[in-house]
Amino acid sequence: MSKSLISITDFSKDEMLHILDVAAYFEKNKMQSFLSGKVVASLFFEPSTRTRLSFETAANRLGAKVIGFADTRNTSITKGESLKDTIKMVSNYADLIIMRHPLEGSSRYASEISSLPVINAGDGANQHPTQTLLDMYTMRETQGTLENLCINMVGDLKYGRTVHSLIQAMYYFHPRFIFTSPNELTMPEQYKEFLRQHEIPFTETDSLVGHLNEADILYMTRVQQERFTDPMEYEKVKNVYRLDASMLRSVKSNMKILHPLPRVNEIAQDVDDTPYAYYFKQAENGMYVRMAIIAYLLGYK
């Protein structure tokens, strides 16, 4: 079995830092050719244009050829082909598999039946580890370090998989967390327990403005309507958790705003022009980080 990246916990602290270093190299050297002759399979059992383009551009910039599908229409999967058979077939053609699937645990399963490295590009609400690594890359790029950062996470902390993975990855670096969320969407107990065990301080609040000025990183997430049983409750929350430029007058000068994108209402357009907005660069960083992960898993960097 090859080394795969399914959950963020599959990588050690050293491996994470190594990926960030290689990604920084690729940011300066965007076109590579050392994977020419390699084939990367990009299997999107569930459509996600943003993530797919980022991965496929990364593979192309390393010189690899990309095969695959963007959704399961017009594939034998709609004819009832099992996941196992699809993975077995693709394993005969390619050198590495990138996979997104709506079922949780599907990527772990694929990595066990394939002889190839598998990169999890999202398995339902479970894991999306390349997002975590690109978040870390962006934090280090903007702050010069990952150590001792104050990270304010805002929005859907209950279901947001990116915030959960980020906690699991950042605990190595002595962070302090502020969890800003409506009462319906607070951080699950298991992650708070994890932080208590590792003696990492955190504060919980439902006020967006209350702790803005303490943060080095403001990590905004989407509050999705489908999470609310009461539509009125969603309408209230939607407007309360909307960041605009006027709220940023006294924030720390080094503070940067991150968002896994796409945004809906959480960040007003006028924030884009402030020096704190960093979410578009964050999305670009995803490509360098994915280049680094592909190269690492294929044994090149």
Add this chain to the structure above:
Amino acid sequence: MENEKQLKVSAIKNGTVLDHIPSGQLFKVIDILHLSECNNQITIGFNLESKMYGRKGIIKIADRYFADEELNYIALVAPNATVNIIKDFEVVEKKKLSIPDTVVGTVKCGNPVCVTNHEPIKTIFKTVVKDGKVQLLCHYCEKTTDVNDLTIIRNSR
């Protein structure tokens, strides 16, 4: 004399006796040991009175002994059950059950969108004991299933 008559009905010469199973968990234990596929002579008692446990179940399987790993799965649904090994009508060994570290097959993942509930995959769990409560952490979807809500997969071997 009355006592002896009772014994004739229920005693086994050689085999395994599982006692002190809470009645509500009896059928789960039967499924865990795959007894519906077993050809040995089996005596099952259901809703028997028990001073300690209210109503209990008891299972006597003639001429069959189980590996400890197999028996320990019973601890997930009936941690206080006792296992008596019978040889020539005598109890030659009493086994204590302990919660296994990993559970392979046997149990369904409680997460409806877990891949194991949609593809023919053998489930794998790590047991996590917290504050005296046992939970099963799924190797695939990374979600936990509470042992009180366990669904046993029949014919999983």
